[in-house]
Structures are given as structure tokens and as C-alpha cells.
Amino acid sequence: MRNYKIALLTACIALSSAVSADEPEPATEVAVQIGHIIKTTLHRYVLAYGMVEPEPATGGKPAASSKVAAPLMGILTQIHCEEGQPVNKGDLLFELDTRSADALIAKAEVAVEFAQKNFARKQQLNATDNVSRKLYDEAEQLLQNARKDLQSAKTQRALLQIKAPLSGIVAAIHFKVGEAINPNAIVADVIDLDRLDVAIQVPSREAVMLSLEQPVEISADSPVQAEKLIFVGPQVNPLTDTVLVRATLNKDSGLRPGQFVNVRIVVDELVDRLAVPIESVVTRDGESVIALVEGDNAKQKVIKAGLRDGKLIEISGEGLQEGTTIVTQGVYGLPPETRIRVLK
Numbered sequence: 001m002r003n004y005k006i007a008l009l010t011a012c013i014a015l016s017s018a019v020s021a022d023e024p025e026p027a028t029e030v031a032v033q034i035g036h037i038i039k040t041t042l043h044r045y046v047l048a049y050g051m052v053e054p055e056p057a058t059g060g061k062p063a064a065s066s067k068v069a070a071p072l073m074g075i076l077t078q079i080h081c082e083e084g085q086p087v088n089k090g091d092l093l094f095e096l097d098t099r100s101a102d103a104l105i106a107k108a109e110v111a112v113e114f115a116q117k118n119f120a121r122k123q124q125l126n127a128t129d130n131v132s133r134k135l136y137d138e139a140e141q142l143l144q145n146a147r148k149d150l151q152s153a154k155t156q157r158a159l160l161q162i163k164a165p166l167s168g169i170v171a172a173i174h175f176k177v178g179e180a181i182n183p184n185a186i187v188a189d190v191i192d193l194d195r196l197d198v199a200i201q202v203p204s205r206e207a208v209m210l211s212l213e214q215p216v217e218i219s220a221d222s223p224v225q226a227e228k229l230i231f232v233g234p235q236v237n238p239l240t241d242t243v244l245v246r247a248t249l250n251k252d253s254g255l256r257p258g259q260f261v262n263v264r265i266v267v268d269e270l271v272d273r274l275a276v277p278i279e280s281v282v283t284r285d286g287e288s289v290i291a292l293v294e295g296d297n298a299k300q301k302v303i304k305a306g307l308r309d310g311k312l313i314e315i316s317g318e319g320l321q322e323g324t325t326i327v328t329q330g331v332y333g334l335p336p337e338t339r340i341r342v343l344k
Contacts, residue, residue, distance in 0.1 A: 032330035044268035050200035064195035094162040101157035108150035115143040168192035194251035207243035291327035
């Protein structure tokens with residue numbers, strides 16, 4: 001009886017094993033998100049940082065900014081502008097103490113009046129030959145010298161009136177009324193905000209790809225603006241290993257001098273290239289792969305990855321075409337071939 005029970009139990013185990021071997025294992029199903037291979041235009045960029053600056057003097061045009069300096073020593077007596085005020089070229093901005101200059105002008109005017117009367121008498125006497133030629137010439141020379149002294153005094157006084165060297169905005173005033181100003185001291189800054197550009201420092205190894213008129217994308221807090229390169233420096237800064245380049249700015253850019261911006265210079269444009277989202281491509285055993293979707297299955301395919309542009313990456317490979325469905329999210333860790341469930 002005991003042997004019979006053992007034999008029966010053995011038979012049951014064998015039968016159970018046989019049945020289990022014939023049953024298929026449950027299929028693995030991975031949740032993913034899908035997208036499609038697209039055909040688009042991709043760009044290669046040189047990335048850098050830049051600073052907004054007034055335009056330098058180029059092509060016969062004056063610089064778009066000026067440090068307004070005092071030509072003479074003096075006491076600042078009047079300020080005819082304020083920071084942020086628009087001014088036109090030639091507008092009076094500051095006045096220094098003119099009392100000494102006014103005194104010199106008054107003295108020179110007296111000298112001119114005396115010399116004119118003296119020369120007039122010599123002219124009358126000369127008409128009747130009652131004056132020597134020497135005295136006549138001395139009177140004439142005295143008048144000429146007096147007039148020169150008067151003009152010089154007036155010129156000196158005019159220098160005490162400091163005027164705007166260009167049209168723009170008074171960006172800063174550095175002195176107050178009553179303060180003493182030395183010759184060549186900077187009294188104010190004037191900037192033409194309609195003439196700004198971006199000074200960009202580009203690594204020398206990338207500067208070889210740059211040329212004039214290349215499109216430039218400039219962004220700060222405001223949306224990206226499309227501009228162009230107008231200057232590529234001829235030399236490398238040995239301290240930073242960079243090359244100075246400049247890009248234009250529209251007068252309505254909303255940017256201000258001294259502001260830092262992000263810069264992307266378009267150095268290449270690839271038209272009609274197949275591309276997918278960057279997260280669609282993973283690396284397996286040193287190869288780039290994507291997962292192609294066929295019905296409820298996903299199958300990995302080795303591809304060649306190319307240029308990255310923003311959130312897209314260029315791909316190439318046999319059999320790839322625009323519109324093919326691919327796994328976009330969930331591809332990392334996906335088996336070489338598996339069933340998938342598309343997440344909505």
C-alpha cells in the first residue's frame with residue numbers, strides 16, 4: 001500500500017510538470033510613449049555669452065557713446081540735464097564758473113575799442129600824409145592783436161559750457177553743482193540707445209567657423225531675437241583664448257548696455273534631415289539604437305546619430321523614413337524586442 005501511494009504521488013508530479021511545460025509563459029508588456037521620425041531642417045551652432053554695448057566707431061560713423069569730459073578746470077555752477085534725459089547733439093549740459101572768463105572778455109573788449117579808435121585816427125592822418133607808415137602799421141597790428149585776444153577770451157569762455165557730443169540719453173552724471181572739476185574729468189556719459197550691438201567672446205577653436213552675415217540668435221529675459229554677425233576679430237586674446245565678434249541689435253530690442261545675453265551663432269544648416277527626440281536614442285554596447293513600433297511590438301534598430309539641435313537629434317540608417325512610429329519615452333531599458341502598451 002505504501003509503495004502504491006508513492007508511485008501515485010510520483011505520477012502526479014510528473015503529470016503536473018508536463019502540463020506546466022506545455023503552457024506558454026505570460027508575455028512581458030512595457031508601458032511606453034510613442035512618436036514619429038520627422039524630416040526637418042537642423043542647425044549647427046556656436047554657443048557663447050555676450051554683453052550689450054554701444055556701437056564702436058566704424059565705417060566713418062562716430063561711436064554710439066561718449067564720455068563727456070571737462071576741457072578746462074573750474075567749478076561746476078549749473079547742470080542743464082538729468083540722468084535718463086534725451087538730448088540732441090550740441091545741447092548745453094553743464095556750465096563751469098565763467099566769472100574769470102567774463103572779466104577777460106570785458107578787458108579784451110576795452111582793448112579792442114581803444115585799438116579801433118587809435119587805428120581810426122591813424123587812418124585819418126594817413127589820408128593827409130600826417131602820420132608815418134610805421135605808426136600806421138603799428139596801430140593796425142595793435143587792432144589785430146586786440147581782436148585776436150578778444151576771440152581767444154570768448155573761445156575760453158565757450159569751453160566752460162559743456163555740450164552734448166552726440167544725440168542720445170544722459171546715462172550718468174558724475175558731479176554736483178559746486179564741485180571742482182579738473183581738466184579731462186568725466187562729467188557725464190551719453191549713449192545712443194538706438195545704436196547697440198553685442199560683443200561676444202568666442203573660443204578660438206570655434207571662431208574658425210564664423211563669417212560675416214551669419215545668423216545670430218540672442219536671448220536674455222526676452223524671447224530670442226534673430227540678428228547677424230557684423231564683425232569677426234582678426235586676433236586671439238592670449239589671456240582668454242577667445243576671439244571678439246560683434247552682432248547687430250535692433251533699436252527696439254529692449255536690451256540695455258552692460259546686459260549679459262546668451263548667444264547662438266548659426267554656422268551650418270542641414271535641410272531635409274531625419275530626426276527624432278533626443279530621448280528616443282539610447283546607447284547599447286557602444287551603438288546608438290532606437291525602438292521601432294510595429295503593431296503592439298517594439299524592436300530595437302541600430303542607427304547612426306548625427307547633429308543635435310535643441311530637443312532633436314539627426315538619425316540615419318537603412319530602412320528609416322519619415323513618419324515611422326518609434327518609442328519616445330520608456331526606450332531606456334527596453335528589451336531588444338518586446339510587447340508594448342502605449343500610454344495616452
